[in-house]
Amino acid sequence: xxxxxxxxxxxxxxxxxxxxxxxxxxxxxxxxxxxxxxxxxxxxxxxxxxxxxxxxxxxxxxxxxxxxxxxxxxxxxxxxxxxxxxxxxxxxxxxxxxxxxxxxxxxxxxxxxxxxxxxxxxxxxxxxxxxxxxxxxxxxxxxxxxxxxxxxxxxxxxxxxxxxxxxxxxxxxxxxxxxxxxxxxxxxxxxxxxxxxxxxxxxxxxxxxxxxxxxx
Amino acid sequence: xxxxxxxxxxxxxxxxxxxxxxxxxxxxxxxxxxxxxxxxxxxxxxxxxxxxxxxxxxxxxxxxxxxxxxxxxxxxxxxxxxxxxxxxxxxxxxxxxxxxxxxxxxxxxxxxxxxxxxxxxxxxxxxxxxxxxxxxxxxxxxxxxxxxxxxxxxxxxxxxxxxxxxxxxxxxxxxxxxxxxxxxxxxxxxxxxxxxxxxxxxx
Numbered sequence: 001x002x003x004x005x006x007x008x009x010x011x012x013x014x015x016x017x018x019x020x021x022x023x024x025x026x027x028x029x030x031x032x033x034x035x036x037x038x039x040x041x042x043x044x045x046x047x048x049x050x051x052x053x054x055x056x057x058x059x060x061x062x063x064x065x066x067x068x069x070x071x072x073x074x075x076x077x078x079x080x081x082x083x084x085x086x087x088x089x090x091x092x093x094x095x096x097x098x099x100x101x102x103x104x105x106x107x108x109x110x111x112x113x114x115x116x117x118x119x120x121x122x123x124x125x126x127x128x129x130x131x132x133x134x135x136x137x138x139x140x141x142x143x144x145x146x147x148x149x150x151x152x153x154x155x156x157x158x159x160x161x162x163x164x165x166x167x168x169x170x171x172x173x174x175x176x177x178x179x180x181x182x183x184x185x186x187x188x189x190x191x192x193x194x195x196x197x198x199x200x201x202x203x204x205x206x207x208x209x210x211x212x213x214x215x216x
Numbered sequence: 217x218x219x220x221x222x223x224x225x226x227x228x229x230x231x232x233x234x235x236x237x238x239x240x241x242x243x244x245x246x247x248x249x250x251x252x253x254x255x256x257x258x259x260x261x262x263x264x265x266x267x268x269x270x271x272x273x274x275x276x277x278x279x280x281x282x283x284x285x286x287x288x289x290x291x292x293x294x295x296x297x298x299x300x301x302x303x304x305x306x307x308x309x310x311x312x313x314x315x316x317x318x319x320x321x322x323x324x325x326x327x328x329x330x331x332x333x334x335x336x337x338x339x340x341x342x343x344x345x346x347x348x349x350x351x352x353x354x355x356x357x358x359x360x361x362x363x364x365x366x367x368x369x370x371x372x373x374x375x376x377x378x379x380x381x382x383x384x385x386x387x388x389x390x391x392x393x394x395x396x397x398x399x400x401x402x403x404x405x406x407x408x409x410x411x412x413x414x415x416x417x418x419x
Binding site: 008077081 | 267270271272273274285286287288290292293294295296297298307308310311312349353355
């Protein structure tokens with residue numbers, strides 16, 4: 001049952017198969033591409049600030065899929081049907097979290113290769129950036145899922161979710177981008193720890209949110 | 217249909233929507249083979265009752281007892297709008313372990329629509345697709361919310377036939393509908409009989 005659900009969710013959200021799902025990755029690369037045009041081709045400046053730009057691009061790219069992430073399946077009655085088959089909301093949301101991360105985390109990490117090349121990020125900085133994104137994207141996915149579930153029954157949910165994600169994602173951004181400035185592994189550990197806590201929390205918060213959404 | 221005989225019962229049930237109490241002191245028991253037709257004007261609380269019986273919402277008071285799996289049909293199909301109908305149904309059929317999927321598709325006259333994306337289906341076709349999903353589930357208790365709306369005469373007869381077969385096989389069906397169904401022995405439950413006399417009931 002779980003495997004079938006993940007397959008179904010991935011087909012919905014994965015780049016190049018789902019409708020418009022490649023958008024976050026395209027957006028991510030587009031930001032990396034535009035940045036040099038905006039600040040000029042100074043290789044030193046870009047190498048110093050590029051990592052931060054990649055992190056901001058990743059954070060904004062994580063907002064894009066939120067609109068469809070939960071609200072659509074509530075409208076479809078999809079979660080209701082799963083509930084009737086004895087599945088807990090928490091399990092549904094855990095599955096959705098895995099599918100959501102798979103659909104934007106790994107593609108984003110892959111897209112970091114061309115993005116880093118465009119921003120002249122090399123060597124150790126590049127390594128730390130990659131590791132940071134691998135550690136940070138699950139946390140971004142978890143925040144995104146919680147917000148998508150909380151705002152699913154609101155009329156202006158999509159606009160609101162973007163606003164809500166930004167402050168909640170700040171810790172990940174601070175330690176993630178901070179690890180680049182200081183070139184240290186300790187900040188990466190913090191990113192991973194924050195991600196882990198969020199991933200553990202998200203299915204419960206999101207599950208409670210979709211249960212509450214039924215009541216209105 | 218299954219070893220244990222199914223039961224669906226409500227005891228002293230009260231539900232509200234927003235601040236308004238829709239009905240209270242509603243009790244009934246349905247055993248194997250029972251069909252019940254819930255009637256009531258728009259907004260009387262038919263859908264609210266069904267969702268409470270399904271365990272999707274908490275009733276305001278009272279309790280619901282269910283023995284046996286539940287199948288729910290309402291205005292939402294549960295089918296992915298972007299997928300062709302055949303594949304959208306196949307997801308649920310696989311989940312429910314359906315072996316005679318083709319027979320169900322033929323019965324509900326959906327064969328010709330298998331390649332059509334769900335969002336292009338008409339209202340009646342979507343309703344038939346949702347029926348196929350529910351029939352495939354093989355749940356002993358059926359909750360049907362307006363199963364006849366949007367269906368042509370032939371399909372309405374088909375719904376009655378499906379409910380008859382379901383109940384003959386020992387299943388339970390609770391149907392909220394404005395239209396009559398041709399099911400022998402079906403009891404009737406008018407939800408307005410349980411509406412609070414006045415707002416003093418709320419206090």
